[in-house]
Amino acid sequence: MSGKITNNYGNIYIDTEVIAKIASQSAIECYGLVGMGYRSKVDGLVELLKKEQMSKGVQVKIDEDNVYIELFVIIQYGTKISVVADNIINRVKYSVEKFTGLKVNRVDINVQGVRVHNR
Secondary structure, three states, X not given: OOEEEEEOOEEEEEOHHHHXXXXXXXXXXXXXXXXXXXXXOOOOXXXXXXXXHHHHHEEEEEEOOEEEEEEEEEEEOOOOHHHHHHHHHHHHHHHHHHHHOOEEEEEEEEEEEEEOOOO
Protein backbone atom coordinates (compact mmCIF):
# COMPACT_ATOMS: atom_id res chain seq x y z
CA MET A 1 0.00 0.00 0.00
CA SER A 2 1.23 3.51 -0.70
CA GLY A 3 0.79 6.76 1.19
CA LYS A 4 -1.73 9.21 -0.19
CA ILE A 5 -1.78 12.98 0.07
CA THR A 6 -4.69 14.96 -1.31
CA ASN A 7 -4.38 18.63 -2.21
CA ASN A 8 -6.18 21.16 -4.45
CA TYR A 9 -4.58 19.73 -7.59
CA GLY A 10 -5.31 16.04 -7.00
CA ASN A 11 -3.78 13.03 -5.26
CA ILE A 12 -0.15 12.20 -4.61
CA TYR A 13 0.78 8.57 -3.99
CA ILE A 14 4.08 7.78 -2.23
CA ASP A 15 5.28 4.18 -2.45
CA THR A 16 6.49 2.42 0.71
CA GLU A 17 9.89 1.83 -0.95
CA VAL A 18 10.41 5.61 -1.15
CA ILE A 19 9.59 5.97 2.54
CA ALA A 20 11.97 3.08 3.35
CA LYS A 21 14.80 4.79 1.43
CA ILE A 22 14.22 8.09 3.21
CA ALA A 23 14.13 6.32 6.59
CA SER A 24 17.30 4.28 5.97
CA GLN A 25 19.21 7.27 4.60
CA SER A 26 18.32 9.47 7.57
CA ALA A 27 19.02 6.68 10.09
CA ILE A 28 22.49 5.96 8.72
CA GLU A 29 23.49 9.56 9.46
CA CYS A 30 23.04 9.00 13.21
CA TYR A 31 26.08 8.57 15.44
CA GLY A 32 26.59 5.04 16.74
CA LEU A 33 24.82 3.29 13.88
CA VAL A 34 27.05 0.98 11.85
CA GLY A 35 24.40 0.12 9.29
CA MET A 36 21.17 -1.61 8.52
CA GLY A 37 20.80 -5.32 9.17
CA TYR A 38 18.89 -8.03 7.35
CA ARG A 39 18.17 -11.44 8.85
CA SER A 40 18.51 -14.25 6.34
CA LYS A 41 15.47 -16.53 6.24
CA VAL A 42 17.62 -19.47 5.19
CA ASP A 43 20.18 -19.63 8.01
CA GLY A 44 18.99 -16.90 10.40
CA LEU A 45 22.27 -14.96 10.29
CA VAL A 46 22.24 -11.17 10.27
CA GLU A 47 23.91 -9.49 7.32
CA LEU A 48 25.21 -5.90 7.24
CA LEU A 49 23.60 -4.37 4.16
CA LYS A 50 25.49 -2.36 1.58
CA LYS A 51 24.50 1.22 0.89
CA GLU A 52 22.46 0.30 -2.20
CA GLN A 53 20.41 -2.27 -0.25
CA MET A 54 19.83 -0.40 3.02
CA SER A 55 16.09 -0.10 2.47
CA LYS A 56 15.87 -3.91 2.93
CA GLY A 57 16.50 -3.22 6.61
CA VAL A 58 13.33 -1.13 6.84
CA GLN A 59 9.71 -2.25 6.91
CA VAL A 60 7.02 0.33 6.22
CA LYS A 61 3.30 -0.11 6.82
CA ILE A 62 0.70 2.50 5.98
CA ASP A 63 -2.72 2.44 7.60
CA GLU A 64 -5.00 5.18 6.26
CA ASP A 65 -2.97 8.35 6.96
CA ASN A 66 -0.55 6.86 9.51
CA VAL A 67 2.91 5.49 8.74
CA TYR A 68 4.54 2.77 10.85
CA ILE A 69 8.28 2.21 10.35
CA GLU A 70 10.38 -0.67 11.66
CA LEU A 71 14.17 -0.51 11.33
CA PHE A 72 16.63 -3.38 11.74
CA VAL A 73 19.97 -1.92 12.75
CA ILE A 74 23.49 -2.82 13.79
CA ILE A 75 24.94 -0.60 16.53
CA GLN A 76 28.57 0.29 17.17
CA TYR A 77 30.13 -1.29 20.26
CA GLY A 78 30.65 1.13 23.13
CA THR A 79 27.66 3.35 22.40
CA LYS A 80 24.59 3.46 24.59
CA ILE A 81 21.88 1.61 22.67
CA SER A 82 18.96 3.59 24.11
CA VAL A 83 20.54 6.93 23.15
CA VAL A 84 21.35 5.76 19.61
CA ALA A 85 17.83 4.35 19.22
CA ASP A 86 16.23 7.61 20.41
CA ASN A 87 18.35 9.60 17.94
CA ILE A 88 17.37 7.29 15.09
CA ILE A 89 13.67 7.47 15.98
CA ASN A 90 13.65 11.27 16.15
CA ARG A 91 15.64 11.73 12.94
CA VAL A 92 13.64 9.19 10.91
CA LYS A 93 10.31 10.59 12.09
CA TYR A 94 11.37 14.15 11.27
CA SER A 95 12.82 13.29 7.85
CA VAL A 96 9.90 11.18 6.64
CA GLU A 97 7.35 13.77 7.77
CA LYS A 98 9.36 16.61 6.22
CA PHE A 99 9.96 14.99 2.84
CA THR A 100 6.62 13.23 2.35
CA GLY A 101 4.09 15.22 4.35
CA LEU A 102 2.75 11.97 5.83
CA LYS A 103 2.24 11.55 9.60
CA VAL A 104 4.61 9.02 11.17
CA ASN A 105 2.73 7.31 13.98
CA ARG A 106 5.48 5.01 15.24
CA VAL A 107 9.13 4.11 14.62
CA ASP A 108 10.38 0.82 16.07
CA ILE A 109 14.06 -0.10 16.33
CA ASN A 110 15.23 -3.72 16.30
CA VAL A 111 18.90 -4.06 17.21
CA GLN A 112 20.16 -7.01 15.17
CA GLY A 113 23.71 -6.89 16.44
CA VAL A 114 26.64 -4.96 17.86
CA ARG A 115 29.76 -4.48 15.78
CA VAL A 116 33.20 -4.32 17.36
CA HIS A 117 35.88 -2.47 15.41
CA ASN A 118 39.35 -3.97 15.61
CA ARG A 119 42.25 -1.57 15.95
